[in-house]
Amino acid sequence: MAPYIGTAVSRVDGVAKVTGAAKYAAEFSAPGLLYASIVSATITKGRITRIDTSAALAVEGVLTVLTHENRPRMADKDEAYKDEVAPDGSPFRPLYDDKIKFNGQPIALVVAERSEIARFAASLVVVEYGAAAYVTDVFRRREAAVPVKAPANPSEALFAPPKPRGDADRALAAAAVRHEGEYYVPIEHHNPMELYAATAIVDPDGKLTVYDKTQGVQNIQHYLCGVFGLKSDDVKVMNPYMGGGFGSGLRPQFEVVLAVLAARALQRSVRVVLTRQQMYALGYRPAMIQRIALGANRDGTLDAISHDAITVTSQYEDFYRQETAWSGLLYTSANAKYAHRLAHLDLATSCDMRAPSAATAVYALEAAMDELAVALKLDPLELRLRCYSDRDQHEDRPYSSKALRECYRQGAEAFGWSRRNPEPRSMREGTDLVGWGMATGVWDAFQAPITVRIVLTANGHAEVACATSDIGTGTYTIMAQVAADMLGLPLDNISIKLGDSSLPQSPVEGGSWIAASVSNGIATTAARIRNELLRLAKQMPGSPLADVGSDDVALADGKLVSKRDSSRAVSIADAMRQGAVERIEQEETTNPAQDEKRAHNTHSAIFAEVKIDEQLGVIRVTRVVSAIAAGRILNTKTATSQILGGVVWGIGMALHEETQIDHTFGRIVNANIAEYHVPVHADIHDIKVIFVDEPDDSNPLGIKGLGEIGIVGVAAAVANAVYHATGKRVRDLPISLDKLLA
C-alpha cells in the first residue's frame, strides 16, 4: 500500500462540505430553541446611565432582555476571564457593568421565540449614556505609546522583545548606503465567511452543550467554567466545522458568553448569531506604524538594521507579538536594534490575524529592502542573496533546515525573473505599465504538547480522537492520512473525531502548529498500538514475530510486519484474536523535544507581476509565484490551498483591506463585507505554488506547518511590483488608486 503522506488526497470532509451536510455553530438546534439578538453600544467610551428595555419586553414573543443590571452572576476576578492565549491585562467582560470601552460593545441581549422578533425588539432598547473623551487614531497616540513589556503569560513568552546586537546607531551613521522609511499598515478585520455564533443547548440533565465558532474548544470550555463557576463536566464545547477563523477564534468571543448567560438565565437552549457589523467589534489585526532603517556596504551586504514599531491595542489589554523580531532574524547584519511601543486606543483589543506580526513587519522590511536595492543599483533578489543568513541572527544558532536559497532559485526560474528590466516604468503592455516585484517570507515552525487517542478494532478500522479543530486548514484530512500510514490501514478505515472539548487535550488551532503537533501525536499513539499488537502477536503459538523487537516491526496493509523480513508478518485480526480482544485503545501525550540549539522556521520567496492602467491607476496582480520551504508537505492538495489562500490574503493586504474609523465618533464606518474590501474572484489571477524539498528532523515526521507562511511577504512583493511598474513608492497600505494617482 502506497503511503498517503505527501500525496494529493482529497479532503475527507469534502462530500459533507459540498452537499451542505457539514454543520456550523449556528446550525445545531434543540427543542424550544430561543434566538437572541445583541444590542451594541453606539458610543465609544463612557457609561450607560439608563437602559430602558420595557418596549422590547412588551413585544410578543420576547422572553427576556439581559443587561448588566439583571444578568446572572458572572466571575468578578480577571483570572476567570483569562484564556489560554490571553495577553496581559483585564479581559473584556460582556454585560458585566455599565462601562463602555469601545464602540459596538454588546450592552444588551434580547431573547425571543424567533430571530425576527429578537432582531426587531433589539431595535426598541433605549440607552442613555454618559460619554467620555476617547482616542481611536493611532497617529494621535504616537507620542504616548509605551514600550512593550515581556508578557506574563508563560505561553506568550516567545513574544518577549528581541535583544539588540552590536551598535546599530554607529553602523547606520557609518554606512556607505542607507535607506530609512516609514511604513504603515492599517487595522484589518478577519472577516471569516461564517458569522460568529454560539448555540447553547441545555441538556435534559441540566448540563450544557455549546456549539461555538472557535479555534479551540477546550480553551472555550475552560473559560466558560471560570466565568460561570461550572465544573468541567457541566459543559461541553463543540465545533465540528468552523467557517474560517484566521486567528479571530483563538480567544473566546462574546457570543459564547452571551449564549451561555441566556441559557442559564432561562434554563432554555439559546442561539446567538452576530451580525456582520457586530463582528467588527471583535479583535482585529493591529495597525502598525513602522520605521525601518537599513545600513549597507557598497557590495550589498547589510551592516545595520533598525526596526521601530508602534502597534495598536485596547485600553484594557496589551496585545502584541514579535513585531520587530523578524527583521533582525532574517538577514546577516552585525548590528541591529529595535523599539516596539504600544498605542492604547479606545477600541476592542487587537488580536492574532493570519501570520500575526510577520504579515505586517515583513511587509515593511521587504519593502525597505527593495528600496535599498534601488539605492544600491542592485537586483532585489541579488540583494537578498548577498544578505543571506544560514544562522538565526538573534541567537547565532543554525536552523534545523532552511531551504530559502532554493525558494529563491525555483521561484525566480518559474517566474522568469531573469528577464526583468530593472528600470521602473520600463515594461509595458498596451496601455498598462507592467511591474515585477519580489520579497521574502518567514514564519515559525512550532510544535505544542498534544494528546491523541486511537481505538483500533479487530475489523481493521481505527478511530483517532483529539480535541483539535479543523478551521478549514484540512486537519481532518491530514490526521486521517497520518493515521492510515502509521497504522497500515486504508484511508477509508480511519475515522477522525475532533472539535469536541471532551476529547484528549489539544492547544488552540493557530500559529501553524497543529499539523506538526497532531501528526506527531498520532505517530506516538500509533506506536503504542503497534507495541500492544506485537505483544499479542508474540503470544501466538509459533509466532513469526516471536523474536522481533518493537523497533523492528511496522504496520502495513493490515499486518504487523518485520522490517527486516517482510515474510514474517501477523495480521491485526490474528493478533487481536490471539489476545481475545475486540479493540485496542491507547491514549498518549506527545511532548515535543525542546531543541533550543537550532532555530525552527519556514521560509518563502514570492514573485509578483502587476499590470497598472497608467491613466486610471487600476492595479491588477496578474501573476504570483510563491516558493515555499516548510519541511515535509503532508498533502500537496490541501497544502497548495493553504498557500493560495495566503497569497490571496497578501494581495488583499497590499491593495484592498482597511478598516476605516471615523475618529470623530470612534466608530468603524465600513463595518460590512462590501465596503471592507476583500479580494473577490475578479481580483485573483494566475498563482503558482512551489514546495521546495526541505528535509527536517525537528520532529519524527519532519513537519513545519503552513497556515501562516503563505501570506508573509506577499504584500511587499506586490508593493514592490507597483513601484517597479510606476516608479512611485506608496508606503502606507492598502495601495489604493487615489494614493497611486496622487
Add this chain to the structure above:
Amino acid sequence: MQQRNQPAGRADGASGTVSVNLTVNGTRHSLTLDPRTSLLDLLREHLDLTGSKKGCDHGQCGACTVLLDGRRVVSCLTLAVMQDGANVTTVEGLAKDGHLHPLQQAFIDHDAFQCGYCTPGQLCSGVALIAEGHAKTADEIRELMSGNICRCGAYTNILAAIQQAMRQS
C-alpha cells in the same frame, strides 16, 4: 444623551403571519411565517436546510445563493412571502439519486474550498453560471462569480472546478 440603536418600526412587533407555499429541492412545503422571514431563514430555520449559509444577511457575500426558478439569487435579500409558488434548489438539492452534481465533484477534485462556508453559495452560483452560458473565458468566469466571496481564498481552485464542470456539460 439618548440614542435608539435603530429607527423603531411597529412597536407591537406582533405582525401576524402569512402562509407561503413553495417547492424546495422537489418537495412542496406549506408554511405559516412571520412576514419578515427571508427565504434564507425559511430554509435554515423552518426547513432545517442549513446548507445555504448566512455570511452577511445583506446580499454582499453570496454565501446564501440558491437557485430560484433556475436563477441564482441571494436568498438573504429575498423575502419568503414574495416567493409563493416558487421552485427553489439549494445545495442539498444539487446531487441526484445519490450522485454528486459534476460541479460538486469538481470542487472536491480541485480542492475548491477550505472552511466550506462559502461553498454552497459558490456551487449554486457556479451551476447557474454554467447554465447561463455567458462566461466563456477564465476572466469572464471570474467576473461573473465575483458576487461570491471566499475568504479562504480558494478562487484559483473554484475557477478550475467550474472549468472542469463546463467541459463536462
